[in-house]
Amino acid sequence: MTVTWEELGWERLAAGVGRCRLPVWDCTAGLVVGEGAALLIDAGSSPAEGARLRDGARRLTGHRVTHLALTHPHFDHVFGAAAFPDAEVYGAAGVDAVIAAGREELRADAVANGLGARTARAAAEALAPPRHTVTGELTVGLGGGRRALLANVGPGHTAHDLAVLVPGAPAVVFCGDLVEESGEPQAGPDAVPSRWPAALDRLLELGGPDALYVPGHGAVVDAAFVRAQRDALAARFGVSR
Numbered sequence: 001m002t003v004t005w006e007e008l009g010w011e012r013l014a015a016g017v018g019r020c021r022l023p024v025w026d027c028t029a030g031l032v033v034g035e036g037a038a039l040l041i042d043a044g045s046s047p048a049e050g051a052r053l054r055d056g057a058r059r060l061t062g063h064r065v066t067h068l069a070l071t072h073p074h075f076d077h078v079f080g081a082a083a084f085p086d087a088e089v090y091g092a093a094g095v096d097a098v099i100a101a102g103r104e105e106l107r108a109d110a111v112a113n114g115l116g117a118r119t120a121r122a123a124a125e126a127l128a129p130p131r132h133t134v135t136g137e138l139t140v141g142l143g144g145g146r147r148a149l150l151a152n153v154g155p156g157h158t159a160h161d162l163a164v165l166v167p168g169a170p171a172v173v174f175c176g177d178l179v180e181e182s183g184e185p186q187a188g189p190d191a192v193p194s195r196w197p198a199a200l201d202r203l204l205e206l207g208g209p210d211a212l213y214v215p216g217h218g219a220v221v222d223a224a225f226v227r228a229q230r231d232a233l234a235a236r237f238g239v240s241r
């Protein structure tokens with residue numbers, strides 16, 4: 001039996017499109033429901049959290065998560081991926097190498113941000129690099145005429161930023177941490193500040209003026225918010241137009 005988005009504590013954004021705001025780091029996981037298929041966007045901060053997302057998605061859709069898109073290689077977005085061994089997993093080109101070589105960094109960053117040491121170790125060990133990498137854009141069919149466009153719009157927040165556009169009325173753009181609403185965008189050592197404003201220009205091109213833009217952290221925003229954040233980042237990092 002399926003439940004409604006609201007009953008499950010998820011936020012419905014459009015027909016068959018919604019998201020869940022996860023505890024502790026307020027990280028977003030998105031869901032796009034197809035026919036016999038479902039795309040999850042980001043997997044949460046631990047295998048247990050990934051399993052909760054997997055079970056919630058099954059209750060919402062009546063079937064399993066068949067596709068998983070990872071917006072960027074930060075622990076709060078990818079450490080739940082081990083809960084989806086049967087899904088087709090996508091990431092921006094090069095993210096496979098970062099995950100393969102950077103488990104220790106991911107683990108250390110997770111612990112520094114408050115994830116339990118044992119959980120972080122287990123998650124880092126269980127994390128497999130995505131099998132599918134995206135250079136440019138890739139359309140994924142989810143059955144019943146439902147499509148999602150995976151777009152490698154970065155670098156910016158990291159060197160491997162993947163956004164997901166779900167066409168419709170309204171269109172929905174899952175931005176990963178290229179956009180944050182709950183605080184100032186986080187630029188860590190793996191950020192590419194000089195390219196970040198251009199990545200937001202690309203996001204705005206993808207979604208257009210009327211889309212809902214879903215940040216990696218915080219409330220859903222509109223194109224004007226993304227444009228303002230783009231200009232603020234350009235000023236902060238001294239990037240001219």
Ligand SMILES: [Zn+2]
Binds near residue numbers: 072074157177216
């Ligand atoms: Zn991040």
